[in-house]
């Protein structure tokens with residue numbers, strides 16, 4: 001990636017367009033943190049591209065003074081894949097919502113992850129369809145009343161991080177819209193990763209699903225309800241709590257250090273490269289468990305798809321005996337009429 | 339009808355429709371009625387051969403090899419492979435019959451022929467489903483060995499047709515091909531099932547003999563194909579040679595003799611056989627070279643388009659990137675992403691895939707990005723007739739999107755033309771910053787013809803210029819005054835950072851705009867840009883006949899050969915009729931209306947229920963009449979000749 005000639009600032013990444021999100025929308029905080037993080041990543045504006053689908057969240061590219069493409073509902077992963085294949089030098093951020101990325105675009109999300117295309121995927125999970133005025137989404141909880149579920153939703157929700165792991169995603173993270181101190185470093189790590197990095201951002205939609213994440217975000221309970229993962233560190237949260245593996249049931253359990261003979265030794269240590277552990281962590285949710293935040297999984301052995309594609313092209317160029325189109329057209333059986 | 343007598347003596351008309359079939363052989367100099375000695379060579383201008391057998395009998399391979407040997411001896415040819423949708427339908431069933439028809443001639447021909455003069459039927463089902471097409475007096479070779487009780491029953495024969503008078507109208511040659519094949523490969527110690535796999539090669543050997551050809555080419559081909567499987571190679575060669583030797587030595591029934599089709603006089607040049615899909619793939623690679631753009635193909639497998647994906651996947655040495663997407667939507671979206679990135683984005687599919695791509699094509703129209711969309715049409719709607727041909731996506735191509743969403747639509751008329759139309763599609767797409775739809779069909783995709791190989795030096799390059807960093811007052815919708823085409827700014831270019839998307843954009847800044855007046859003007863602008871292409875394409879010419887007169891037959895796409903041949907034949911009879919063929923369907927050539935109005939009557943043969951005819955009537959207010967065939971089969975020349983007669987103005 002090209003190094004910028006001079007040091008850029010947040011302003012350089014801010015476009016001149018008026019932002020059209022509702023006041024108080026979590027999307028503002030995400031935008032601000034990313035605009036602040038990008039200069040530190042040493043990226044250039046011209047090589048940075050934002051690709052989105054459709055939804056409130058997908059308006060994001062218009063506010064970034066980089067290249068951007070606001071595509072169609074659910075299809076951003078495919079457009080981004082094509083762009084990356086055309087020019088692997090580009091640094092692509094994909095913006096999507098819980099509806100865009102997991103409903104209409106669920107199939108494409110599966111495939112962009114399993115292929116491991118080198119881009120950053122930011123999924124704004126507000127557990128609602130914002131843009132279309134508040135219908136339930138694939139991440140909405142059972143019982144949620146919306147215009148299309150007046151008697152409450154009966155659809156079982158999908159857990160984005162769990163889906164992404166199941167799809168073969170190699171970098172899976174979860175973070176919170178308004179927690180810039182957590183969000184920024186997650187962006188940095190995702191950007192560093194060579195492959196598809198999937199970031200679920202818990203986002204509040206104050207208009208149609210206010211407080212969807214208050215059971216994990218609210219200050220008073222945050223300590224108890226959030227497990228902040230750090231590679232190599234014990235999985236501790238709350239005052240004295242931690243996670244322990246029950247080897248008999250192969251399930252995680254919440255324990256308190258100092259109670260029932262539990263010591264620091266019993267607490268699991270986070271290992272980003274452990275996929276089995278990541279699968280267990282992805283599905284934890286209050287009230288029984290804290291929600292896992294940070295880098296749940298990072299597989300550094302995987303190869304990006306776009307590189308493999310171009311390696312084949314280069315190999316074919318280097319080894320082919322047919323070196324021109326004229327030769328191609330004349331390969332095989334031909335005959336000449338005098 | 340004046341011409342029943344013009345057919346050869348072999349073709350005794352059975353009814354009116356069949357009488358017309360005889361037109362195909364009118365120039366055929368066939369003296370065969372007189373039961374010549376088998377060593378006598380019968381010289382023919384043209385002959386139509388059909389191989390028919392079970393899907394597992396290898397008829398497509400046999401046909402392809404016979405095609406190849408015909409090309410080698412310098413015949414003009416045209417082929418029509420016709421196979422079932424099932425990969426391996428139950429053996430012996432009528433719906434599992436696979437056919438390959440080839441027309442070889444000593445003059446230029448344009449269709450695989452209306453009806454076979456020679457039919458090879460490998461089992462009762464193949465006989466049952468094909469013999470009705472064989473001309474009266476035609477040569478019928480059957481594999482008697484497959485006429486078992488079980489196979490007869492599966493084909494619906496109550497009684498063996500080889501034993502009664504059912505086939506009296508034909509020159510029947512009954513051979514136990516199965517037995518002969520087993521004998522020929524006896525030395526190889528194969529199981530019966532495996533040994534019988536060489537039946538098709540034995541048959542090919544015999545047919546090669548029948549046309550006075552040797553087996554050398556096919557032996558070479560088998561040598562290459564099975565280089566690593568010696569037993570397969572050698573047993574097939576043994577069967578091939580045995581079939582050929584059988585022809586030379588065995589006592590043939592009266593009336594069976596060697597045919598000779600002299601060389602065709604083709605214009606000088608280097609030739610090869612080419613199918614439409616091969617030509618298409620090569621045309622796309624050529625377009626990439628001529629535009630100086632990397633080719634990025636997004637595609638999802640579908641009959642009959644998959645072979646283009648296969649062919650391009652083997653051409654990575656030309657910098658081609660192929661992406662087998664998870665579905666057609668992802669395929670077109672990846673191509674759009676690639677175009678946004680400054681590559682030549684291409685997507686290939688058939689009708690159902692186009693339906694899925696419609697929304698994304700609208701995105702490319704709105705964002706004014708170049709994109710080549712290729713629809714290799716098949717029978718529809720829905721899954722329809724996946725392995726059969728049709729032209730029923732014309733409306734979908736021209737109109738099938740939400741909003742006012744015009745795009746250029748072009749078509750190819752012959753397999754070889756697929757090459758040039760792929761280039762034309764890319765030229766229009768990049769010059770006008772628009773998706774372009776290229777229509778071919780299953781018949782062109784799989785059919786082969788000898789093709790005079792073009793030289794890259796003779797093709798006009800159209801190198802693309804991207805917007806540069808220095809563009810003054812840059813915004814993405816700055817347009818060229820003449821073409822109305824917008825700039826193509828490529829991500830990675832400093833200073834041109836911009837955002838595009840499916841939401842309407844302000845014409846003067848490229849930012850989102852919901853302004854009513856702006857949307858009105860932008861819609862008009864997009865339409866005008868496409869309409870202007872009429873100034874950039876050749877006028878509609880006359881393929882055959884005068885440019886004014888009693889009757890014009892106008893078509894598009896793969897009906898070209900049948901229409902042309904039919905018009906020629908009618909003209910020989912003294913009928914005043916002309917042929918015009920559209921290659922640009924939207925916009926149409928500027929002179930289209932004027933040309934149509936120079937004829938008293940206009941007929942439009944189409945393999946659909948009437949699409950072009952409605953457009954011509956709607957656009958040009960002419961009383962054009964549709965001639966429609968929706969059977970999944972191409973038009974026969976005789977069918978169009980008959981339509982010509984039916985529509986001549988009363989004189």
Ligand SMILES: Cc1ncc(C[n+]2csc(CCOP(=O)(O)OP(=O)(O)O)c2C)c(N)n1
Pocket residue numbers: 054055056057058073096097098099100101124126128129130131132137
């Ligand atoms: C093909 C298509 N179907 C439906 C829509 C309507 N639509 C736009 S956004 C959206 C849901 C967006 O929800 P989400 O992805 O969660 O984004 P949010 O607005 O919540 O950020 C829907 C249904 C559309 N634009 N296109």
Ligand code: SF4
Pocket residue numbers: 020021022024025026027056057126130131204205206207208
């Ligand atoms: S509807 Fe909800 S998600 Fe959309 S902008 Fe408003 S607050 Fe944000």
Ligand SMILES: [Mg+2]
Pocket residue numbers: 055097098099124125126127128129130137
């Ligand atoms: Mg949402």
